[in-house]
Amino acid sequence: MSNPRLNYLVLFLISFLFVCCNKSSNTNIMKNEDELIQKALDIHNRVLTLDTHADTPLRMIQPGFDMSKRHDPRESGSKVDYPRMIEGGLDAIFFAAFVAQDIRDDGGHNRAKNLCLQMIDSIVTSTKRNRDLVGLALNPEDAYSLEKEGKRAIYIGIENGYPIGKDLSNVELYFNKGVRYITLVHSSNNDLADSATDPNGSEHGGLSDFGSEVVKEMNRLGIMVDVSHGNDSLFYDAIALSKAPIIASHSNARAVTNHNRNMTDEMLRLMAKNGGVVQLTMLADYLREAPPNEARDSAIVALRTQMKPFVEMTREEQIAARNAFREINEKYPVPDATVEDVVDHIDHIIKIAGIDHVGIGCDFDGGGGIEGVFDASEVMNITIGLVKRGYSEEEIEKIWGGNLIRVFKEVQEVAKKTKALEA
Numbered sequence: 001m002s003n004p005r006l007n008y009l010v011l012f013l014i015s016f017l018f019v020c021c022n023k024s025s026n027t028n029i030m031k032n033e034d035e036l037i038q039k040a041l042d043i044h045n046r047v048l049t050l051d052t053h054a055d056t057p058l059r060m061i062q063p064g065f066d067m068s069k070r071h072d073p074r075e076s077g078s079k080v081d082y083p084r085m086i087e088g089g090l091d092a093i094f095f096a097a098f099v100a101q102d103i104r105d106d107g108g109h110n111r112a113k114n115l116c117l118q119m120i121d122s123i124v125t126s127t128k129r130n131r132d133l134v135g136l137a138l139n140p141e142d143a144y145s146l147e148k149e150g151k152r153a154i155y156i157g158i159e160n161g162y163p164i165g166k167d168l169s170n171v172e173l174y175f176n177k178g179v180r181y182i183t184l185v186h187s188s189n190n191d192l193a194d195s196a197t198d199p200n201g202s203e204h205g206g207l208s209d210f211g212s213e214v215v216k217e218m219n220r221l222g223i224m225v226d227v228s229h230g231n232d233s234l235f236y237d238a239i240a241l242s243k244a245p246i247i248a249s250h251s252n253a254r255a256v257t258n259h260n261r262n263m264t265d266e267m268l269r270l271m272a273k274n275g276g277v278v279q280l281t282m283l284a285d286y287l288r289e290a291p292p293n294e295a296r297d298s299a300i301v302a303l304r305t306q307m308k309p310f311v312e313m314t315r316e317e318q319i320a321a322r323n324a325f326r327e328i329n330e331k332y333p334v335p336d337a338t339v340e341d342v343v344d345h346i347d348h349i350i351k352i353a354g355i356d357h358v359g360i361g362c363d364f365d366g367g368g369g370i371e372g373v374f375d376a377s378e379v380m381n382i383t384i385g386l387v388k389r390g391y392s393e394e395e396i397e398k399i400w401g402g403n404l405i406r407v408f409k410e411v412q413e414v415a416k417k418t419k420a421l422e423a
């Protein structure tokens with residue numbers, strides 16, 4: 001037997017309770033979300049945040065490009081300037097003087113050296129011009145002392161050993177100019193080493209004899225050896241030869257995203273043994289497998305074949321090229337990589353190599369930038385992602401700079417010992 005009136009009352013009460021509980025649990029979720037974001041921002045504020053890879057010098061050498069002005073990333077294509085570093089809470093950065101691989105003869109090497117020196121000079125000049133905002137950093141401790149002064153620390157790296165040419169003395173020249181890491185190779189083989197992406201495959205079986213001399217010279221001077229962009233043999237050669245821990249300034253985990261530029265689990269284990277560090281990068285193709293899109297791929301290939309290298313373009317040509325890429329992106333959109341993908345890679349590297357061997361190297365102005373971390377003003381979203389995944393402040397401090405600074409110190413210790421032995 002049932003009483004319809006009673007049934008109605010029970011149903012009403014259940015609905016009332018459901019609506020109330022749901023409302024309060026939604027409010028709780030929102031409150032928890034706000035608290036979590038605030039907690040992450042506080043951590044982000046307290047720890048040293050260091051990005052080991054930006055190709056911003058490519059912009060800095062352009063006439064009229066002003067690092068003290070805020071640029072619109074979608075209009076200008078620029079991803080880093082000092083106002084956006086401040087906005088994003090990015091304390092320190094390695095600006096890489098990047099020289100694209102070109103002809104390997106004396107003329108090519110000289111042109112590469114001149115361009116590299118021009119970029120280094122533009123970094124130093126920019127720090128002098130903006131001394132109220134930033135400072136040139138040469139040693140590991142500089143990042144912390146500049147942070148205390150409320151200034152951003154600007155370190156210098158070189159991406160691609162091509163500007164060393166065949167002259168070993170260039171390594172010391174660059175060191176004296178402030179360079180503290182060198183990426184041995186870029187997208188194709190050079191005289192030092194093999195690239196992970198050279199269409200002709202391996203040339204030296206990893207490091208060349210000259211490349212080995214360069215690594216020893218970097219150890220002697222206190223320059224970090226960077227294996228990003230190198231093929232697997234180069235990684236094994238460099239890690240076996242280097243007396244100091246090595247770095248990958250912008251590389252991800254191959255077990256998560258299968259790409260030659262990413263590192264296998266075996267490499268990650270060796271990195272841990274070596275005491276080195278893998279700096280996670282914000283390049284979508286290294287962060288997630290994009291769904292196949294043939295029409296888009298052939299449109300990009302067609303555009304690339306009729307384009308000259310970016311550095312050789314006039315300003316108008318660069319704008320036209322960017323617009324052409326934008327048109328393709330609008331016509332054939334691909335889902336972007338997200339902060340979730342970044343944290344998946346960090347999780348994996350920590351699972352294999354441990355918390356002491358992972359860091360961040362966004363590759364802004366070199367193709368880096370994803371949904372949620374599009375430019376330097378959004379890097380705090382990485383910290384929010386880490387806090388959401390349960391990482392502690394101590395762990396985040398290591399990821400955001402502590403690990404890299406530890407390696408940097410050890411590299412300098414090895415150099416000191418080598419010099420003491422020589423004396």
Ligand SMILES: [Zn+2]
Binds near residue numbers: 366
């Ligand atoms: Zn790169």
